[in-house]
Each structure stands twice: as structure tokens, then as C-alpha cells.
Amino acid sequence: MDDFQVDVLVVGAGNAAACAALAARETGASVAMLEAAPEEERGGNSTYTAGAMRVVFHGVEDLVQLYDLTEDEKRDVDFGKYTADEYLDDMGRVTNYRCDPELTDILIGRSFETLKWMRTKGVRFQPSYGRQAFKVNGKYKFWGGLAVEAWGGGPGLVDLEHKAAVKAGIPIHYQTAAVSLIEEDGVVRGVIARHKGRKVRIGAKAVVLACGGFESNAEMRTRYLGPTWDLAKVRGTRFNTGAGINMALAIGAKAHGNWSGGHAVGWDMNAPEFGDLEVGDNFQKHSYPLGIMVNANGVRFVDEGADFRNYTYAKYGAVILSQPQQFAWQIFDSKVLDRLRDEYRIKRMTKVRADTIEELAKKLEGVNEEQFLKTIKEWNAAVMTEVPFNPAVKDGRSTRGLAVPKSNWANTIDEPPFEAYAVTCGLTFTFGGLKITNQGEVESTDGPPIPGLFAAGELVGGLFYHNYPGGTGLVSGAVLGKLAGDGAGRYVKDRN
Ligand SMILES: Cc1cc2nc3c(=O)[nH]c(=O)nc-3n(C[C@H](O)[C@H](O)[C@H](O)COP(=O)(O)OP(=O)(O)OC[C@H]3O[C@@H](n4cnc5c(N)ncnc54)[C@H](O)[C@@H]3O)c2cc1C
Secondary structure (H helix, E strand, O other): OOOEEEEEEEEOOOHHHHHHHHHHHHOOOOEEEEOOOOHHHOOHHHHHOOOEEOOOEOOHHHHOOOOOOOHHHHHHOEOOOEOHHHHHHHHHHHOOOOOOHHHHHHHHHHHHHHHHHHHHOOOOEEEOHHHHEEEEOOEEEEOOOOOEEEOOHHHHHHHHHHHHHHHOOOOEEOOEEEEEEEEEOOEEEEEEEEEOOEEEEEEEEEEEEOOOOOOOOHHHHHHHHOOOHHHOEEOOOOOOOOHHHHHHHHOOEOEEOOOOOEEEEEEEOOOOOOOOOOOHHHHEOOOHHHOEEEOOOOOOOOOOOOOOHHHOHHHHHHHHHOOHHHOEEEEEOHHHHOOOOHHHHOOOOOEEEEOOHHHHHHHOOOOOHHHHHHHHHHHHHHEOOOOOOOOOOOOOOOEOOOOOOOOOOOOOOOOOOEEEEEEEEEEEEEOOEEOEOOOOEEEEOOOOEEEEEEEOHHHEOOOOOOOOOOOHHHHHHHHHHHHHHHHHHHHHHHHO
């Protein structure tokens, strides 16, 4: 690979990068993308997702602008709606009202139009029946504000985005990792990249950084998230090592957002160090609202039913990491086994099964057996069985008198067979990053934007604090990607 020059250089090749590249190309700029990974691992975390996308919609009439529905589906399925106000409430509530108001407004206000724009580029969407709908009285009902997912999940999304990029004349340079920014007289003029061990100089009139957070960098994780985060598994790509953030900070970019926070979930205890595309996100184990979780001491430690899993899963990884030896077992009995999500039916799992609770206790590796049996006894006595169980709504079927209550979906654990799944913490992405303007420009520590530098996706800080509403990563990547790509394209036009 030789040195080259382009109008807009996009660093990264995930969802945010692809949207940035396509938007920049629409302005008439020449565009290229750099991907640190080889082609078979392209697309960063976006490829690892199941493709859930949180978007404002007011009913079927909006959804049919995103995907095709049969007349039967339009009539018989309760898709509900998800208004801008509900989105704002969710963002506010889960981030303790810390989310950046301007960025949040952009995310919410442009979510639907951005997905419609993606569809014009060839991206396809579908209803998320598998994970976001329960059948109640023979009828599908969607819950938790999520009714849209990318067709083919993350791999389908990235595949169609890359096809759209190639069609638009945007080359994607694989195994080419940006190492530093070229800055002359305070203006960004390109990047130095590494391609198969060789340094390459790529000149650009504008650079969009869309190369992920620092989740795959154990040193930065420990430095910013804190002790034991070096021990967490990484759910997705091994390539998001914080390079984009570091190269921007090195030329005076402003840090923003929740640098000590990240999105982390319950993840198979024996999953590999980084994600595995053959398994995708199926190492996650997200049916804990239907059961209980116990730690090595044999005790419960969190309200498994505090809210729909969409609003708790992203913070419970950290809770599991803080348990003794960083693991927990999820426990279910036969009453709920057929409701467990599809990730509970894969081959590579740390799972045990037993016909009695005593036998189960013996099989829970690393758990205090005696205390576990006591926990189950107290649990069964505490469940408010008089309240009907309904997994499609927050049913208020709670517990009485426990030190750690469960607020919804409490069921006794007394009907064999019993199943248990061991989980540890799987880090998805980090929340801290760069500060951007409402045009996607990277702000400097002294105030004004750094000329020629734009950013999108995970490495933008300020949207998420403490927690995250499921399906927002892809949509924020798309919205901010389009914003930054458009901003970069217009910046180049203005300077020509
Ligand atoms: C298992 C899993 C499941 C998820 N499920 C969902 C979901 O269903 N819905 C949802 O909304 N979100 C989900 N997320 C979160 C979502 O993946 C991210 O929020 C989103 O994909 C981030 O997009 P991005 O483009 O910013 O980053 P990425 O998609 O990670 O892209 C970053 C890109 O930069 C490249 N790169 C890194 N460093 C360099 C460098 N120095 N030079 C060049 N390239 C570089 C990477 O290789 C990659 O191509 C999930 C994440 C994981 C890991």
C-alpha cells in the first residue's frame, strides 16, 4: 500500500464509519475508509451485534417505512409505539439524567430519518420478534421500545453497508490501522497508518474518527474503569483499543463523558477473551429477570427484576465483576425454561442441570453449597405468588422481606428440572470519549473545534453514563456517523 490523498478519510469500518463515509460521499467528496482488522473480522463491534435498533416510531404506519409487513402482521401484532418523549425518558432515567442534552436531542430527533436514509442505501430492517416480543393470549406483543433490528443482525448490517460503500466508490483499506493524526498549523491533514508492519501517510482534507472505544485495551480499562476491569472479557472486536481517542487527545481534543463507565453484561464464564464471530452475542445470558442470580457465597446480590432487561443488562456486568471471583450462576426452574432467550440453546455454554435442588447445589462450581440451599429456601418463601406472573409487562410480582428484593417476575424455584448458567462480566464498549459539536466536529480543550477533525460512534463521549438503553449503540452510531460524515464533506467543500 502506497501513500495516498483523499478528501474525507474515515477511520474505522463499523456502522458509524460506514454511515459517515456514505454521508460524506453524498456531498461529492472523495472518501476512503481504514479498517484495522483483516476483511474476515471487519466491521468492529457492529458485526457482533444482533442488530437491535432503538428508534422513534408512532405505530405500524412508521414501521412500514423501515420494513415490509404482511397484512396479517399489521393487523395481528401489537408493535406499540416509541415516542421521542419515551426515548428521552429512557435516556434520562438510565443515565441518571447526565446524558448530554444536545447530543441526546440529535440522537432521538434524527433516529427515524437516519434509518430511513440507511434503507435508501440498501440497508434492510426487520421486526425483532425473537428477542423483543412475547406471545400473550396467542398474540405477539412488543415490549421495551424496541421493534426494529437490522436484517441479518450485525453481520447483515455491516455486509449491506460495505456493499453500499463499494457501490458509492468508497475503498475500504483492510489491515490498515491509523496510528496518529497529521496536524499542520493546528489543522488536521490526514493520518499516519500501519499496514502490514509498514507506515503509510494518508493525506486528507478532513478525518472522521469512528474507530471505537478502549474496551479491548486492558491497560486503558484498568486505568479508567478501575481495578479488576483487566479481568473482564470483551464481547466484541479485539481492534477497539482506544487508538482514535488517544490520537485525538494527543493533539488537544477534549475528553467528555463517563470515562469510568462502560456497557457490560452477564457473559458466559468460559467465553474467550474477545468475541467470537461464530457465536456472536450468544455468550450473553439475558434471561436473568426470569430467575435469580447467586454469587460464590451462595447469596443473591442484585434485583434481577428491577426493570425490563433492556434497562438493566448493560449495568449488571459490572455488578457481576464486583462479586467474589467475578462470577455468578443464574438459576431457573422448569416453569420458565421454555421462555429462556435463544442464547440459552447454543452448544458453547457453562450450564448444569439437575432434578433436585440439592443435586443442583453440588453442581454449582465455586458456590457455597449450604448457603445456596438456604438462599433458595428463603427465596421460595418470599415470592408473592398471589400476584399473577406476566413477562410482557412489569408485573409487580415481587418478594417479601428479602434483603435483596426482586421487583418483578418473581417465581418460586421448586419445579424440576433445574438449570443453572455461569456468567462473568463481558464488556461491550466504553462510555468515555471525545467531545463533539452538533456538526460532529471534535472540540479542543481550549474550546473551538479542531479544524478538519470529526468523530462518531463509540468514541464520542457524553451520551451514556452508568447504563444504556438497549439498541442505542447502533442508532447513535448511525445518527452521529451521518452527522460527522456530512459535516466533514461540507467542511471540505467550503475550503475548496
Ligand atoms: C456482542 C455485542 C452485541 C451488541 N448488540 C447490540 C445491539 O443489538 N444493538 C445495538 O445498538 N448495539 C449493540 N452493541 C453495541 C454496538 O456494537 C456498538 O455500540 C456499535 O456497533 C459501535 O459502532 P461503532 O461504529 O462506533 O464501532 P465499531 O462497530 O466497533 O467499529 C469500530 C471500527 O474501527 C476499527 N478500528 C479500531 N481501531 C482502528 C484503527 N486504529 N484504525 C482503523 N480502524 C480501527 C475496528 O476494526 C472497527 O471496524 C453490541 C455490541 C457487542 C459487542
